[in-house]
Amino acid sequence: MPELPEVEVVRQGLERGVVGRTVATVTVGHPRAIRRHLAGESDFIALLAGRRIEAARRRGKYLWLPLDSGDVLQAHLGMSGQLLVVPPDKPAETHLRVRLVFLDGGHELRYVDQRTFGGLAVVASEVTGGAGQPAGIRHIAPDPLDPAFDPVAFRGALRRRRTGIKRALLDQKLVSGVGNIYADEGLWRASLHYARPTETLRGPEVARLLAGLRAVLAEALTAGGTSFDATYVSAEGVSGLFARELAVYGRAGQPCRRCGTPIRREKFMNRSSYTCPRCQPRPRRARW
DNA sequence: CTTCAAACCTGTGGGC
């Protein structure tokens, strides 16, 4: 669901809404939402109660809140997760899974998730990580907008792969934050087909792809993210406006914004891929 | 080690 722009919008909302505040009580409404917290519900609650939230951080699609205990509250929104900062008297959402009440009696932090693919966990922060990065997400690569992102390493890693370019873009170990929407949008901007074998990519093509990804991610972030419905909203419940800027995603049959050819939708990796048949011709050697 | 399909969930919308 949420990709880099949407998750970053949530992070910014958490920075405004919960950083500097101290947790009073925690309620877990669905055990599946904290299944990654292996020690269980009572341990999860005990590690949060009385702790002050020091910051709101993100890597790729992962979020975490460093606590004054040295632990971090880690979150992944999965396909349908939301972290909402709402008044305590607001009625419970249908899929409310976890509720954090604060000592100051102000707005609560609620984890709401229809499908529960995402969830929360309290984990020890990585000692050597510097920024207190959770140990469990060390394998997540920097995102294309991160100063730590290394384009040379990215190109090398791509060339060593034996798969199609879109599959590689969705692999968070290579580059993070990119999901189905922004992979399709980035590939369209670079005029590359999703089934292009990674090992055949030339240097300029990788540079074009990276530039396309960076541009679309930055523009989407400025617009507050992509939101087709009320599932993808900021911590304050606001929908982003980037859906109307999309070039290919969800635009099957509509004219390509570059050449007018109707956008094509295909099933790929158990999901949909959108391409312009003219701007992004299928490579002779296709791989997926 | 890499690659890939299936599984994990709940809900919505379209066709009949």
Place this chain on the structure above:
DNA sequence: TGCCCACAGGTTTGAA
């Protein structure tokens, strides 16, 4: 109205 299928922005798992 109801039923059934396809589909939804992600990650993990296990098999090959």
